[in-house]
Amino acid sequence: MRIPPSPNKSGGVLHSCSNSSSRGVDLQPSEQGIIALANELTALQQKDREGKLTESEQKRLFQLVQAEQTQNEKFNSFLNSPEIQKLTEEIRRTEQQQNVNLASYRKLQKEVLSQMPTAVMLYPLIFDDRLELILVSANTPPIRRTVKIKKEELNQLIIDFRAGLRDNGSEDVKEPARQLYKTIIKPFESELDQLKIDTIIYAPDGQLRYIPLSALYDGKQWLIEKYRINNITAESLTGFNLKPISKPHILAGAFGGKDGDKRSGFSGLPATLIEVQKISDRFANTTTLIEAAFTKNATATKANSYTILHLATHGFLSVDKPEDSFILFGDGDKATIRNIQDWSLKNIDLVVLSACETGIGNKIGSGIEILGLGYQMQSAGARVAIASLWKVDDAGTQALMEAFYSELQKENVTISEALRRAQIALIRSPQYNHPNYWSAFLAIGNGL
Numbered sequence: 001m002r003i004p005p006s007p008n009k010s011g012g013v014l015h016s017c018s019n020s021s022s023r024g025v026d027l028q029p030s031e032q033g034i035i036a037l038a039n040e041l042t043a044l045q046q047k048d049r050e051g052k053l054t055e056s057e058q059k060r061l062f063q064l065v066q067a068e069q070t071q072n073e074k075f076n077s078f079l080n081s082p083e084i085q086k087l088t089e090e091i092r093r094t095e096q097q098q099n100v101n102l103a104s105y106r107k108l109q110k111e112v113l114s115q116m117p118t119a120v121m122l123y124p125l126i127f128d129d130r131l132e133l134i135l136v137s138a139n140t141p142p143i144r145r146t147v148k149i150k151k152e153e154l155n156q157l158i159i160d161f162r163a164g165l166r167d168n169g170s171e172d173v174k175e176p177a178r179q180l181y182k183t184i185i186k187p188f189e190s191e192l193d194q195l196k197i198d199t200i201i202y203a204p205d206g207q208l209r210y211i212p213l214s215a216l217y218d219g220k221q222w223l224i225e226k227y228r229i230n231n232i233t234a235e236s237l238t239g240f241n242l243k244p245i246s247k248p249h250i251l252a253g254a255f256g257g258k259d260g261d262k263r264s265g266f267s268g269l270p271a272t273l274i275e276v277q278k279i280s281d282r283f284a285n286t287t288t289l290i291e292a293a294f295t296k297n298a299t300a301t302k303a304n305s306y307t308i309l310h311l312a313t314h315g316f317l318s319v320d321k322p323e324d325s326f327i328l329f330g331d332g333d334k335a336t337i338r339n340i341q342d343w344s345l346k347n348i349d350l351v352v353l354s355a356c357e358t359g360i361g362n363k364i365g366s367g368i369e370i371l372g373l374g375y376q377m378q379s380a381g382a383r384v385a386i387a388s389l390w391k392v393d394d395a396g397t398q399a400l401m402e403a404f405y406s407e408l409q410k411e412n413v414t415i416s417e418a419l420r421r422a423q424i425a426l427i428r429s430p431q432y433n434h435p436n437y438w439s440a441f442l443a444i445g446n447g448l
Contacts, residue, residue, distance in 0.1 A: 034071065035194045037064060038140040071141040078144065079103055084132075087125060105136045112201070113138035116448060119199035120192070121232075122213075124184065126151055126206045135188050137195055145187040154183070158207050165215060166390050168436035177217035177435070184208075185216055185223065192227075199416075199448060200227045212389060214423060215439035222435065224423050230416040231444045233378060245349050245408065245415070249285040251306040252276040253299055255313035255330050255355070256291040264332035269355060271394030272312035275401050279310060282405055294330030296339070304344050304381075310352045312401075315387070327353065337376050346381030350415055350447075353387040354397050377445070384415050384445030396437035400426055415447035 041064040047053050048061060078084060079102065088102060102123055113119055113136065123134040131147040131154060157176055164173030185192075202213050213231075214224035223229070254276040257268025273290065280286040287306070289298055294313070303309050314328040326334040345351070377385040392400070403422035407413050413421070419441065426438035 034140055034143060035191060037067065040064060041068060042139050068141060075142045075144065083127075084125070087127070102134065105134075105142055108136060109138055116199060118195070118197055119201055119448065120195065120197050121201040121203060122184075122188075123203045124205050124208055126154065126208070131183065133184065133187055135191060137191075137197075140195075143188070143191060147183055147187060149183060155207055157183070158211055161211050161215075162390075165211070165435055165439060168393075168396075168434045170434075170436075173215075173435060174217050177215055177222075178219060180211070181216040181218050181223065184213070185218070198227060200229050201448070202229055202231050203233075204231065210389065212435075212439040212442055214420075214442070215435040222427060222439075224420055224439070225427065228414075228416045228420045228448075229442070230384075230447045231442055232446075233444065245307060247285075248283060248307045248349070248408075249305070250279060250283050250308040250310060251287050251289070251299070251302050252279050252310040253289040253294040253313060253330070254291065255294065255328065264328065266314045266328055269313065269394060271398045272355070275312050275354065275398045276310070278398075278402055279405055282409065289330070291330040296329050296333045296335050299329065300335075300343055304347050307348060308350045308352070309345070309348050309382070310354070312354045312397075314355055315353050340376045340380055343380045345377065348382040349384070351377050351382045351385040352401070353385065354401055355388065355391055382445070384443055384447040386415070386419065386441055386443050386447075388440040389442065390436075390440050392437055392440050396426075396432050399429070399432050400438055400441060416443045419443050419447070 041061070044053065044057055044061045044064065047057065053061065079088075102125075105121075108121055113121070117138050119138075121134075121136040123136065125132040125134070128151050129148075131149050133145040133147060135143045135145075137143075157179055161173070161176035161180060164170045164176060167173075200213065204213070213229050214222065216223040218226075254272040255263075255266075255269045256273045257263055258270055259268060261268035276288050276290070280288050287302065289295070289302075299309075299311075311327060313330070316326055316328075318324045318326075323337050326336045327340075328334055386404075388397075400422050403425040404418055407418035407421040408415065410418075423438040423441070426432040432438060
């Protein structure tokens with residue numbers, strides 16, 4: 001495809017061409033300059049609506065529309081190729097249509113990104129021999145990059161990164177964080193800067209769900225210091241742009257117990273009592289369920305009367321059988337993903353699961369248990385869920401949650417922005433600046 005050149009300020013022209021980076025990233029033909037051309041098209045369409053186009057501008061508008069159609073045709077050909085069709089159909093079959101359907105990118109552009117011009121959706125697809133990265137913004141055709149990395153190499157990088165993240169004494173975590181930044185974010189660095197992006201809506205594929213995008217490192221700062229990040233599922237494409245919740249009604253449950261105690265095979269979480277009490281002290285409209293009073297029946301019965309459901313308890317995400325993932329209550333009872341499907345959470349803006357962990361150890365699954373947790377919370381009606389990818393120690397969790405609710409209480413602060421600010425507060429603290437403490441937590445759903 002040839003995109004027509006446009007005069008630039010120095011009298012030259014913007015050309016499109018193929019290129020590649022030193023990191024083994026292929027730029028698709030005609031993508032260089034696509035943002036400038038999209039901006040030009042938007043400006044001409046505005047003038048056309050106002051009836052102010054000159055004859056030469058009419059011709060230029062025609063050229064740009066034709067170029068945009070060609071670019072869309074090319075991306076749709078990519079989506080419709082047998083290899084991509086096979087992978088996306090397999091993803092939707094094995095994940096029961098819980099992940100975002102890439103073919104619905106126009107819906108995302110219209111219903112979400114058009115309201116948030118400084119946001120983009122980042123969608124990776126993992127193949128045996130490469131990683132395909134898709135960036136969708138409000139006004140440009142989707143931009144694609146191909147990263148030449150084998151699946152086995154990517155998986156090992158994920159395992160190394162998780163090992164560094166889970167060890168709060170590790171000094172080696174920045175190296176895999178830097179490598180993953182170069183793999184996932186750097187291919188779009190210039191586009192993110194040109195579009196003045198401050199929000200990444202993330203739809204990770206497979207094993208990438210086991211790592212937090214927030215903890216990728218560019219050599220100077222963590223990604224969360226530059227962008228707010230919000231993971232999405234197929235249930236996330238409605239209900240965006242809702243009002244912040246600075247005056248919520250909260251139902252907060254705490255597993256409690258003492259250090260060294262065991263209940264239903266799980267250790268006590270004494271800091272959860274402090275965590276929930278601080279929430280109650282901060283927000284007047286808070287009801288607490290503590291230890292033995294924190295039951296599945298009480299929680300399910302009361303939950304939909306509130307706008308935030310905070311569960312400070314053990315949660316386990318099962319790799320082998322994602323449907324058996326569960327939340328543990330103070331009396332030892334459990335609610336599985338299947339149970340949550342039957343709950344009604346339509347009045348809930350936010351579900352916080354502050355002590356979840358995955359059971360992957362040194363193995364890696366498909367990540368569907370992480371996707372499924374957020375999906376089922378949203379399917380039951382909740383707007384967004386915050387969960388952790390590994391169990392953070394009690395004190396670290398308490399520090400992050402206190403910072404999170406402090407930010408959420410402020411006017412005009414969204415859920416994802418409150419989480420981002422809380423994470424940055426820990427990054428800048430002397431005690432909890434290791435990503436083990438702050439990056440475990442991610443927002444899944446409509447937190448923008």
